[in-house]
Amino acid sequence: MSETATIDRDLVQRFASLFDELGRDTVERERERRLPYAEVEALREVGFTRVTLPRRYGGEEATHGELFELLAELARRDPNLAQLFRSHFSYIDRTLHAPASADREARLARLADGAIVGNASHERSTAKVGSLATRLTETPGGLRLNGTKFYSTGTLFADLVGVAAEQDGEFVSALVETDAAGVDRIDDWTGFGQRLTGSGTTVFTEVAVDASAVTRREPERLSHGGAFVQLVLLAAVTGIGRAIVDDAGAFVRTRTRTYSHGAASTAQADPIVQEVVGELSAKSFAADAALAAATTALERSSAAILGAGPDLVQERIAAVELATARAQLVILPAVLDAATALFDVGGASAVETHRALDRHWRNARTIASHNPSRFKARAIGDHVVNGTPIASWWSTGEA
Known part of the structure; x- marks a missing residue:
């Protein structure tokens, strides 16, 4: 080892x-x-x-x-x-x-x-793709932050929040105390999955910001940040895949009922049920492998950023962006398919609400809705066919 x-x-x-x-x-x-x-x-x-x-x-x-x-x-x-x-x-x-x-x-x-640091980057505003409605402005009393963010994942539980904003036409990030005057964290996330991530609204009203807490975006400074945040989501889905296998095994081991048209006298001995569980395990294995491959690429990118020339850094970041997009196209369908096939190990008792086996699909589906994989598949295809670089950051906004 x-x-x-x-x-x-x-x-x-x-x-x-x-x-x-x-x-x-x-x-x-x-x-x-x-x-x-x-x-x-x-x-x-x-x-x-x-x-x-x-x-x-x-x-x-x-x-x-x-x-x-x-x-x-x-x-x-x-x-x-x-x-x-x-x-x-x-x-x-x-x-x-x-x-x-x-x-x-x-x-x-x-x-x-x-x-603990939370997030306030995405908006439900009229701002177009590539722009923000949240503003950091200079006033006689100092810098003031105003705006409304949604999908503020983790901010309900955080001490600090990084806020993406525009200042004089530039993109900046302001690090703000979550208990500062003018910060309002609202628990209004209503998604059917990942219900407890605190991914609701955060409102900033005339929030005082110290100049030392402001970081300006430096386009010339290469970063693998886009791949990193996507890999956190993929790690979460990979974990869901492992939980599906855990729950399938536990359900079958404790199941006492079977079918007249079953292939064995117990669910544990039924080769069809065993086959389903085996396939669930293989799908989880595929997710594990894809996550490991992408994180290896991230390690190489990190090493380059910390000590290599710009050409190698750019090459390594491009590699991790591609690996992460590919991993998304492996992990998401594997786990979503497994979350549905899980119910093939048992009958109606598997859908009883106290088991909450539906949570696996709901949670995986909710995470999969971030940066939808169909768009990533097209980006990979464009890269393979035309050599077009994979985007290093993915953003949303009005068309």
């Missing part, structure tokens, strides 16, 4: 007992729509939110491969928890790849203290 594989196993083992504990009432949390404030706090307390930080900041220096394996295992228990940390770990990754500066050190120190 390689050194990396040993570290992977050890890190997963370190958090496994807490993950198991958090997973015990996943169904009840969803049924009651009980937001996971306590669960997020428990993960913070054991250092999960700092796992990718350098050890001098109290982290574990987890690699990308380790992080995404941890997220997949957390999603195996509760995919809401894995997804709501999407912007948090993305923010850490961006900070670690940023040039050394006093601001960078201050942000790392805040993360070391346990701060």
Whole structure:
């Protein structure tokens, strides 16, 4: 076994007992729509939110491969928890790849203290694709932030939120305290899946912003950030695929009823049921493999950004963007198909609401609606046929 594989196993083992504990009432949390404030706090307390930080900041220096394996295992228990940390770990990754500066050190120190970062980038506004309605403006009293964001995943549970805005025609990101005056976090996410990610509205009204909290977009600085945030979603879906196999096995092992036209006297011995479970396992394996391939490409991109010339950096980022888009076209259909085929292991009892087996499809389908895969398939085809680069960032807006 390689050194990396040993570290992977050890890190997963370190958090496994807490993950198991958090997973015990996943169904009840969803049924009651009980937001996971306590669960997020428990993960913070054991250092999960700092796992990718350098050890001098109290982290574990987890690699990308380790992080995404941890997220997949957390999603195996509760995919809401894995997804709501999407912007948090993305923010850490961006900070670690940023040039050394006093601001960078201050942000790392805040993360070391346990701060959790949320998201406020997407809007339901009249802004067109490639533009934003949220504005950061200079006033006699200092910088002020105004705008309304939706899909603010994780922000209900966060201490800080990164807000995408326009300032004098430039794209900027403002890091804002979530309890600051003028910040209103609203729990109005009504999706049929991933119900507890806090992906609702955040309103910013005349929020005071310190100039040191503003970062300007630097187009010349290459980043794999687009691939990173997509891979968090794919890790969550991969974890759902593992949970489907877990639930299928548990259901069949405890099933006492069978059919007159079945192929064996018990469900456990029925070769058709065994075949279904075997196919579910293979679909999960395909998702695992695709996620691993894409995270390996991300590791290579990271290494290049931290120490290579611009040509290699561009090449490695292009490779991870392509690998991530391809992984999306493997992981999403595999897990969505598995979430439906799961019901072939049993009869009407499998649809009883207390089992909540439908949550796997609802959650995977909801995540799959981010950056729809049909558009990614076309982009890959355009790349293969015409050499067109895969986009490094995906955005939405009015047509």
